[in-house]
Amino acid sequence: MAEDSRGPAILVEGLTKSFGDVHALRGIDLSVPQGTVLGVLGPNGAGKTTAVRILTTLLRPDGGRAIIEGHDVVRQPAAVRRSIGLAGQSAAIQEELSGRENLEIIGRLFHMSWRDAKSRAIELLEQFDLTDAADRYAKTYSGGMQRRLDLAASLVGHPQVLFLDEPTTGLDPRSRLGVWDMIRSLVEQGTTLLLTTQYLDEADELADEIVVIDHGLVIAAGTAEELKGRVGGDVLEFTVPDRGRLGDAAAAIATIGEGEPHVDKETGVISVGVGGQGSDALIDAVRGLDGAGVQTHGLALRRPSLDDVFLALTGHAAEDEEQKGGRKRGRRKPGGQADREQTAKAAS
């Protein structure tokens, strides 16, 4: 954990990247000290994956610079590749090969001898609790096991800096906890980690520091507690089945919360931050809504989520983002051609 003389493991300054007229990154700065975990939080399409792809030398930035362990990702990509590991959003494993074979081949591609590749595979299978399944084809693995194997594959080369792009997306809650445990033990061994996620609780669990990205910009940075503080404590939320009465409902609770209630006209969900008022706010809300004669479903207090952080930081919900621009900037984007043109420009 101690700051050492080597400077940050990851240093990013003014990084920009566009795909055609979609500005995926509009100038982000990051600094991740050695041996710490940075959580990059944001909705689909915020630019998280684009940032990871630039930092892992898969994509050239249009502007700015990124330094990994002292090596520039554009000018010294080979040196960067020797110090990083990457696990993307899908398990990048070969399903027709066994877990052991998958890891051995990666070891060979890291130029280990067969003997070293084999023993490294055994070591990682053990560490990731896959020893019993080592010789089964990976296609027989559960989603959580495949993700663990993928994580193991990203560690074969003993990376100093590890990039995990949404490591638990699509996993059931139990597998998620399993992956979290694995990640924690890696960090204990001193690996620097950059982790992207859509889940506040994940960043909360794993990250020392969190940055929130939206529309290709860092809109907030701090610890999980600091970010939740921006929301103002607990959130009161309920659904109004009769959409015609959303306005009345919002008016009825307008004085309870800290700030304006957020009304989602499509789903009929109203939410408002209530700070530390807790059950008092709940009682006031029931009275107010009852007085106004508005029917509601599922009135409850809950802990703030990423959506609430977004709401507090940006004034709009994370979901809206996804619908506006998120799909276009996904991994298999139709803008691939534009990407290439941009890359060509950046290279000249």
Place this chain on the structure above:
Amino acid sequence: MSAVTAVPKPSVPTPAEPGLLSQARWAVSDTLAITRRNLLVWMRVPAYIVFTVIQPVLFVLMFRYVFGGAINVPNQGGYVNFLMPGIIAQTAAFACFGTAIALAQELTKGVIDRFRSMPMARSAVLAGRLVADTARMLVTVLIVVGVGYAVGFRFQNGFGLAVLMIVLATVFGVATALIAAYTGLAIGDEESVQAFGLIWLFPITFLSSAFVPISTMPGWLQAFANNQPVTYIVDTMRGLALGHIPIEASAWKSVAWLAGIFIVFAPLAVRAYKRAA
């Protein structure tokens, strides 16, 4: 930043940039590792073997026994001798379907991202794919030759030229695999690659001298069929296999076409791999 680079973590020393010679050595060793991996996968997916072997065998039997009787050919040994070089060329070309599918799959699943983020030779994923697919294609071609022998086909021009014919078919197969590698990486999503598949190969293999003498086609079709690369290659293969057919003209045109495909598509495929997103 020199202060930053000067002190690497003691447990994980950062090696110096390797020299050219060791880079070349690693490129070969990485290519072999990828080749081995791809062949392992191939042997474990029965569907691949069925597709690569059953389909050409069915074609041999169908053309030999169903259409063959209705087709008059000028060469000795009858239609089966006319047919086999054509079927072998088509088999070699169709093998490239697997190349495109596999690359698109690896791209979608993030396997290629992982390889590209590793300090391995940049050329190895493509080279290993082509080497493995060439081995696979050669196995298929030899099986088809075996089936051909079982239904009456005979090489009539000596062992050496028979081998040369198989070499030409293989080079042709590698050339189409290179085109497929480029399209697979450029299209990048498996379903589109599946759909696109062999569509472009059907017309150029069937509208050629592969299955019937071109003189039986209508005039406008002859104009195309007489002047396209598959005809040049099949005519050359037929001459090598059977003799008695002048092949100089078609041989040179074949070589020119194949060289052209390599010169255009090798850099395109490499570029598509580097830029794959």
